[in-house]
Amino acid sequence: MLVVMKSHATEEQVRAVCQKIEELGYRAHPMPGAQRTAIGVTGNQTALEPGTIDDMAGVQEVIQVTKPYKLVSRDVKEEDTVVRFPGSEATIGGDELAVIAGPCAIETRDQAFAAAERVVHAGARFFRGGAYKPRTSPYTFQGLGEAGLEIMAEIRERFGLIIVTEAIDNESLVLVERYADVIQIGARNMQNFSLLKRAGRSRKPVLLKRGMSATLEEFLMAAEYIMSEGNYNVILCERGVRTFADHTRNTLDLSLVPAVQRLSHLPIIVDPSHGTGKRNKVTPLSRAAVAVGADGLIIEVHPDPDRALSDGNQSLFPDQFDQLMAEVRQIAPVVGRSVWRPLAYPATVTAGSTIR
Numbered sequence: 001m002l003v004v005m006k007s008h009a010t011e012e013q014v015r016a017v018c019q020k021i022e023e024l025g026y027r028a029h030p031m032p033g034a035q036r037t038a039i040g041v042t043g044n045q046t047a048l049e050p051g052t053i054d055d056m057a058g059v060q061e062v063i064q065v066t067k068p069y070k071l072v073s074r075d076v077k078e079e080d081t082v083v084r085f086p087g088s089e090a091t092i093g094g095d096e097l098a099v100i101a102g103p104c105a106i107e108t109r110d111q112a113f114a115a116a117e118r119v120v121h122a123g124a125r126f127f128r129g130g131a132y133k134p135r136t137s138p139y140t141f142q143g144l145g146e147a148g149l150e151i152m153a154e155i156r157e158r159f160g161l162i163i164v165t166e167a168i169d170n171e172s173l174v175l176v177e178r179y180a181d182v183i184q185i186g187a188r189n190m191q192n193f194s195l196l197k198r199a200g201r202s203r204k205p206v207l208l209k210r211g212m213s214a215t216l217e218e219f220l221m222a223a224e225y226i227m228s229e230g231n232y233n234v235i236l237c238e239r240g241v242r243t244f245a246d247h248t249r250n251t252l253d254l255s256l257v258p259a260v261q262r263l264s265h266l267p268i269i270v271d272p273s274h275g276t277g278k279r280n281k282v283t284p285l286s287r288a289a290v291a292v293g294a295d296g297l298i299i300e301v302h303p304d305p306d307r308a309l310s311d312g313n314q315s316l317f318p319d320q321f322d323q324l325m326a327e328v329r330q331i332a333p334v335v336g337r338s339v340w341r342p343l344a345y346p347a348t349v350t351a352g353s354t355i356r
């Protein structure tokens, strides 16, 4: 159910409607838009009786939302969601392309700092690095845990980077939300509903990765779980799905980007590192992701990929990341996007030539 308020409805009237919704045992989600405020009504009981809200002051109409996802839908909020970060001009979902880069996993302080220094100089505003790694084998590197989070908090201090890192369960989420700026929920956890609900109660934005075999609807429903708990800062991420193709680790489904943008106001970024699993395919697919209209990229970069403890094959050398950024800088304006340029942008990087 969606309550559409009149364009001149007062804050007082919006508050009164929300209060009424809550009194009736539902949850109210006011979504202010440029023209008017809409209030999403959720609850797992039966639908709200029509007629209870219609006559309240400031209400224009009450609409049944027929789609299974409500709060993620453009029916509830027409304008794109722009995720903002306190004390920073960086955004995800705004005009500027959001670039998140860093190693798959935080291995040592030196490794993480070396990666951070290079990615920030190349123009990334966000730093990624796993402290908790969901690995296929229990015998491979599982991450440094809290020590990894501490290193990333130091990186934020030193370079001004915004920290994105994965929580793999409710326990790690408590620590991740304390140290990081964005909570990543990985592909393997896209339908871990208790984790999604817990992330929905956090005040930090959530980067939600698409499950390896998730349909568009299942992906949006996972985002709905987070939003239904009151956290509206959700960023979607396409990271490839399982197909019969064996020339890449996953098949990067770039058609998901416009499909999501049609249905949802949430930002969507692309992960060509996990999406291809091959270093030589990361830059070409990054170009394509920007061209298709993605709101950002998340890229694995390691100072010494051949010695990486996880995902070395898909991690870029820092020089390759410089090149990727130079290429993305050329494509972004064509689709109306800007790319942040730090003051200390290295003079040695030239846009133009494309590596194949």
Ligand code: PEP
Pocket (backbone or CB within 6 Å): 104, 130, 134, 185, 186, 187, 188, 209, 239, 271, 274
């Ligand atoms: C990661 O970002 O390192 C990761 C594990 O990603 P995904 O959940 O997409 O596999």
Ligand code: MN
Pocket (backbone or CB within 6 Å): 104, 105, 274, 300, 310, 311
């Ligand atoms: Mn990885």
